[in-house]
Amino acid sequence: MLRGKRILLIVSGSVAAYKALELARLLGKAGASVTGLLTPGGARFVTPHALQAITNRPLAQDLWSLEEEGEGRGHIALARGHDLVVVAPASADRLARMAAGLSDDLAGAALLATQAPVLVAPAMNWAMWAHPATVANAAILANRGVRFVGPEEGLMAEAESGTGRLAEPPAILAAIEAVLQNSFPDAANPELEAALDAAIAAGEGGEEDGAPVFPTGVGSAAAAAVAAVAAVAAPGPSPAALADTAMPDADEAGAEPAGDPLSLVGRHVLVTSGPTQEAIDPVRFLANRSSGRQGHAIAAALAALGARVTLVSGPVALADPPEVEVVRVESARDMLAACEAALPADAAVCAAAVADWRPAEVGTAKIKKREGAAPPSLTLMPNPDILATLSHHARRPGLVVGFAAETEAVVENAVSKLARKGCDWIVANDVSGDVMGGRENTVHLVSAAGVEDWPTLPKEAVAERLARRIAEALA
Ligand code: CTP
Helix, strand or coil, X not given: CCCCCEEEEEECCCHHHHHHHHHXXXXXXXXXXXXXXXXXXXXXXXXXXXXXXXXXXXXXXXXXXXXXXXXXXXXXXXXXXXXXXXXXXXXXXXXXXXXXXXXXCHHHHHHHHCCCCEEEEECCCHHHHHCHHHHXXXXXXXXXXXXXXXXXXXXXXXXXXXXXXXXXXXXXXXXXXXXXXCCCCCCCCHHHHHHHHHHXXXXXXXXCCCCCCCCCCCXXXXXXXXXXXXXXXXXXXXXXXXXXXXXXXXXXXXXXXXXXXXXXXXXXXXXXXXXXXXXXXXXXXXXXXXXXXXXXXXXXXXXXXXXXXXXXXXXXXXXXXXXXEEEECCCHHHHHHHHHHHCCCCEEEECCECCCEEECXXXXXXXXXXXXXXXXXXXXEECCCHHHXXXXXXXXXXXXXXXXXXXXXXXHXXXXXXXXXXXXXXXXXXCCCCCCCCCEECEEEEECCEEEECXXXXXXXXXXXXXXXXXXXXX
């Protein structure tokens, strides 16, 4: 899909600039032709040589260079000669320059002159992203049609956690494809919405009178978002600080769930993950290709928001997520028993690939193959459905989330599965690619309220998004 597409990649000053090299590599691999444009700040983090070598094309860097201008890399040529402009990473300063329409450097001039769509991937410290000035700049740009991917929540260079990390290169690549295919969610950009929410949650004090001034043309939703940030009087704790202070006491009598919509402090969430193994005899079993990556990432993301998490996992080759109670099981029946033992819970996320059937009879000794004899035949019987059982349980968790692994008619099948299982949300999972065991996932969140299409994201990013949605739903 990217074959032959011409992309201008503007790299601005952020410690995450090294990831732009990986993005350039992925774009090149997908067949796109990439021109690198390094801002003065960007050049402090990656060298012109690295960006030029990886894009395999002459780099653009200097607005005043006669040489670059003469060789067709002046700002107008750059602006006209590309199908898409990507700013990754986009620093706080670059967003401010873009919002103000400054053109005193090559990136600014090209961005002003271009008619191509513009996608930005912000990266900065969480406090800079949460600052009302940055939120206002992001809102202004979003209103002008600039698309945003990220920033993500997680650990930053300064060993602090929060929202501000550059989206991972595969997620930026997916966003680039979506913009070029006109399938980028324009009206409701979930990345920006979540980021603005996070900024509001963590934001610090704003303008003196709490009423920032908006340039003409900024819509009321953006204005409301910025006003909400400005209205937060005191500096808020970082998500990391929230989790740190609240985790150990979450179970104590009287511990109140925090009011912060991004906090799961005081909540208990049950997660199933991995495959199940259904014994045929003492040495053989039926299983599936589930790696457990998605379920484990969900458990980790929920714990990072302060939840007490019980992770009931089939056999996987993954490390236990930090701050999570892990119960290891093999069969579907063991998994169900462990889930019921973990109740009550505020929410349950059934991400396990539970075997639908098990051998009706389990050999007590290894089944031997006999010379000339026909192979044994297996009779299967249905396993209990854990998701459906939890959804109809006397101690039903308040929110029950299931997954639907589909290779075709993904959303239609998920909608009927939602009704059949009796759960509240289905994360419909397109497994037609190499999702089982892979590192990325393309999902749709299906609920009674409708269907949300999420872009292809690393499984960790899907998990963080889902955890945030659960926190909001339980708030
Ligand atoms: N599930 C479960 N217990 C089972 C089978 C499935 O808890 N015995 C859960 C899974 O964890 C997942 C959802 O149910 O959340 C998937 O439902 P399922 O009916 O198994 O759908 P698919 O795996 O998508 O398979 P199919 O389309 O064949 O129904």
